[in-house]
Amino acid sequence: MIPTLLKHEAIRTRGLLAVIAGAAVAVVGLGALLVIADWPGLSPLGLVVAIGAIAALAPVVQFALAVDYWRSSYRTTGFLTHALPIRGGTVYAAKAIWAVLMTLAALVLSAALIAVLHSANAVASGQDANPFTALARLLDDLATAVPAWMLVAGPLLVVALYAGWTLQLLLAASVGSEEPLNRRGAGGPVIVFALLYVATQALSLLGLAVIRYGIGASGDGIGVVPINVFDPAAADAAIMPLGFIPGILLLSAFAVWRTARSWNRRVSLV
Template structure:
């Protein structure tokens, strides 16, 4: 596993370094813009400090998905498939590496936002403390911790849908459709299945976080309330977003084991 992870690092370090470096460069320029005190540049700079790290984290799953397809099933994929290593182990290495990259991107993005804001926002420390105090006053700490963990998992597992589409879409049943057609079809079907599952889960689990007893707590809602209120955060979709990636990981591993692996 260590050797495979090292190979993933060496293979992707240039591209990832470019993306991480680009986010840093944009934030650095944005800080300079804010410091000019010119209204147009200052406003643009303040927005870029938030936008650049967000784009980095948002774009990485797709970038990793494309790289996964190219290195596993594209032109260079044949070499990967001929390695004398069980397919699921190769997939596990790619999966662990993608998780590591997304986690690193989250830390990098948070650092860029905090440093950029500290350099441009007066009394940023006091503002941050006030934000934390008001947040913990509204949300109980256990709910806040669970919410953060769920959000991190959703971001870290985002590449899984692309891995699933690339591997299942490259199985023999899709072979005659062309190299890219299978993954595109599988991803499209998966997208619609996701929407149906989320909608069904929100009907079956009508829980939300919203105003309750003068504070914030768990409440039971109907879907019509979501359109009429901005104070309600539905929770029904959470089990789908947490559990479906686990199922996709299992099915992708099956694809590597019985339909792709040559080991």
């Protein structure tokens, strides 16, 4: 049943996703052309705008799909969705899987657009425009300085964090559409999202207090090093704390459970 629902989600949202992807490609393409043209004033502006479009692509996809999820599940068309002879949790699973997959697809497209922008910048500066050459050089440098497990864990962590943020947006849409918050319309999900933000900050602070380690310079390379983020002396340290990660992952797992429960037991349409 989930494959059928995924196909339905793909058909239903393909127009929205195509518009977002097309806009990003167009903006980055124009920015790349301006960079190659090497016009004073316009070329740096094109580079900045293109970088902004790449950075915004995945969050825009997440937000757009969350709004679509809310509208198709709890507004006018929600009656049709909940009329399906399928357990609510199954419908949610399909919608969540699709939203996460499209978030990851946005990350892949972002990487491709970064390669395009890199090539444009290389052409403008007279360097090798092959992005794979630059990627190979980067990987060689990383392999020298970064442990193998970290090279694997890093991308997996990025995927987990982006997927978690998507799931939290869906949680906000669902819980914000329960009684009595649904009487506030779009305000319900906004309130829940604000509460989620506060919970994320609280869990992150707790994690930073308990897990006092981070990623930073260690010997001749990069490794796990101790850090106390509450020590003023650590403010200038070039270390990425690890303590915030468990809280976000736990909150994402809670989001899956709580949203599925909402679909199965607490649906309320207005």
